[in-house]
Amino acid sequence: MSTATAGFPLLTVTAALPAVGAVATAAVPAARRTAAKWLALLVSLGTLALAATVLLRFQPGGDRYQLTESHAWIADFGVRYELGVDGIGAALIGLTALLVPFVIGAAWHDADPAEGDAPTGRRWRPTQGFFALILAVEAMVVISFAATDVFLFYIFFEAMLIPMYFLIGGFGDRAHSAGEEEGAKQRSYAAVKFLLYNLAGGLIMLAAVVGLYVVTADQLGEGTFSLQAITEARASGELDMATGTERLLFLGFFFAFAVKAPLWPLHTWLPNAMGEATAPVAVLITAVVDKVGTFAMLRFCLGLFPGASGWATPVVIGLALVSILYGALLAVGQRDIKRLIAYASISHFGFIVLGIFAMTSQGQGGATLYMVFHGISTAALMLVAGFLISRRGSRLIADYGGVQKAAPVLAGTFLVGGLATLSLPGLAPFISEFLVLVGTFSRYPVAGIVATAGIILAALYVLLLYQRTMTGPLEKEEIKRLPDLRARELAVVAPLIAFLIFLGVFPKPLTDVVNPAVEHTLSDVRKTDPKPEHPVADKGWFDYTPGGDHE
Template identity: 50%
Template sequence: MSLPWLTLLIVVPLVGAVAAALVPRLAPASGDAAAQRSKQIGLGASLLTLVLGVAVAAQYEVSGGMQLAETHSWIGALGVHYALGVDGLGLLLVLLTVVLVPIVLLASWHDVEEEPGATGQRTAGFVAWALALEGLALAVFLATDVFLFYVVFEATLIPAYFLIGAYGRGDRGFAALKFLMYQLGGGLVLLGGVIGLYVVSAQAGTPSYLISDLQRLDLGQDAERWLFVAFFVAFAVKAPLFPLHTWLADTTERATPGTSVLLVCVLDKIGTFGMLRFCLGLFPEASQWATPVVVTIALVSIVYGALLAIGQDDVLRLIGLTSLSHFGFITLGIFAFSSQGGSGSILYMVNHGIGTAALFLVAGYLIRRRGTTRISEMGGMEAATPVLAGMLLIAGLATLSLPGLSPFVSEMLVIIAAFDQHWWVGAVAVSGIVLAAIYVLWAYQRMMTGPPPEDAGSTGSARTLDLGARELAAIVPLVVLLIGLGLYPRPLFEASNPYVADLMTHVGVQDDAPAVTQPAAEPAAAPEEQ
């Protein structure tokens, strides 16, 4: 019997979450000692999960298809299975998740403050919820049964809610509640679609929620379109897209930077993952039917998100709104129905996760030093903290897709696909790149250039110290990935291209052949006179 690698990948962070949560209760110690133990357990569990993720990747064959499958009957009467599998799409998002979580825990080492006389339970809670979110997100990316996907899809809201509401700042309770209401609303719509799939599969014979079984069903035009709408609405809330995005900026403004990384760079990817896996995978005809509306929504998200970001004074809110624009690009690539668009959207998910994580974490370092999130209250930090300024610049340039950094490759593929669809679609999308340059460079100028702060020359001030060893250990791997995958993106293509080729075949579309103008035939030469 082969080792259940995918189940282990899910279970390890969940067990680590339980262990981190119980440490303060089972091993009483001073608050600092208990908190330190919880963080060490959490980091160890996340690193072990990273090792398992690499082991899964090492066994994956780039030829494509669902691999390392595990299928066991769960609720036989409803056709529900505990079914896991990994393909190119799932593999890249799994690797993104297992890389980001230990980085977040390391970067957030001092972000959770204990009350005087506390026993370390607050820190233990943060670590436990972060690991729980990791385990449930991995289950989402690996599920090959729609019912199992729905269960873990909704379960991810529990750790996310507590990470926002218990560890954020300001009016974090409102932000957590708003986040939960939007997500539960989307989940309720998705539940209607899940029930509809059961009805359709039961009418066809034996009910089943396995994706492989559902793909073979003839759903009928009307049923397929209604089911598509239910799934797409839920994923548009999760992604998020305009006009279902308003929870995003409030959440990133009030959550800790580490929590925002987990939400925007991991959890929100479930939305665009679901569009590929379920909207195109189960409802190909309906997806093409809805393309004009979806492309319009994506374009509005690109431009509207960028315009909103330009006018923000809160740096964390600004970063959150940039993601509204980026998710518009990802959705546009998905519904371009071309190999370039499909590969570009998958690479965009990975590269956005890396670049935005770096941006959130560096912004968190800066906020910790300046004591404010207001861009207007910063300035001159470039001279006081040159390494921090350099890291912020690299992360910002990745956000605007500078050539040589990994987001450039994915954004260009999406732009090419957009122009292939229609010139005006590409033209609107390109405007998002111009606006990104404005909000990134203007924000950097206001935060980093100008006269240095009054305490810049005070070596005793913790606010103006440059990045330390722990902070560098968290951010340098992200910078290395941004540069490495920008110069050599082949590993991402090797995983994504076979998946995209299979998906395009399933949807029934193929890339247009390049138009090649045949040269005009030269006139025959006149016979020479004798």
């Protein structure tokens, strides 16, 4: 048991607060919409304070899993309520808790009755339900990042699909060029596609979870879903999976995580979901929920199936490279602002998966930082884009131009968010992308070189987007009347930009938390960083052996 464990169940309370807050928000009387919003915001800020406490109490030099909790749950089937965080989980809980208050602030009016709803007899959007669903997603994501029982993780990995389905299908973007009726059809299609893709991945994972239990019951005498118990048994040789069995189980887990991530070719639900959802819900999808997939690759795929992870690495790296280039190329050709950001995210998730399976400390450390920094940068860019779209009533890039003359602050924040997305030096994402590329190149130089093309394409789609929407003559009457960012909107965007700048200059507080967890993960898969074949003094350059572990 970790020395950081205390009698107070901090992780449980961190997840329980938004869950209770969701119920309380949903119960607010229909006429008290503003009270429901403030309640949801206060609950999210309380969760942020608890998440900050998790990070402060986490000891980077301490045990691998800290703040642990373990209680019997379904004893007959070896299921326990087990929680614990390593540095990666703690960082991602912090990211989740950080972003949700900004999501709520940005979505303040997204579920209000639309103009003309009452006269036409349309049913008003249930504001309380909208904010309750956001808090429910937060609670489930926090549990997913803390769960160290595989079955417990699976339950919340799947359960978060339910509130996300209603957020996408029931509270979609009103700025639809085809009209409200066609927009409702598109939202329904996007929500169903999101649900079916993720349910398919989850069902395959469920079969693998059952298979894992059967294997542990056969070899350990008693079935277990405990991540720590299984990894310790594997390390000691007490649990020795057959090669074929391990590979099949790995594929079952990886498929589900690749859908959630999303990784090409399982990505096609994301542009639909982000395009049809409101901008704050789109942030919730790509900056929070999708991170559960890449996090689970690190924790479960590499931790439970180290041999199969090494076996699958060449193929996974190939898929990651396709994601990087495919997502970036499609982003260049997009006419819809939100779909452009969605395809850019597919490219970024390719970088994250590439860093994870490079099997180097720089690659995996960079991938973890990438999850955090991509979350912040995408939130900044998407939320400003949402403010812009709500003013103009259109998502089409062609309907803009010259915005920086009418709304200079909006244009400036949009530019910073875009520059962070293309990983400009001095902003946080540059550090993570650089580490991923260095870590990949040191073991797989060809893959590292190919991945750099994603940087060039990112500069192309971001700068073209800014040029077409923000620069040029101010000719359209609708653009001339655009108001600049209001106080509430500035309060949402300014802190995100401040985080991007601060962490871009001084990432050490986060790297100190993440690096020990990365070393543990590399130890699980029995990998060390590649070393130069010859001393530097002999040849004057670093001569790496691709694929060599030098253990």
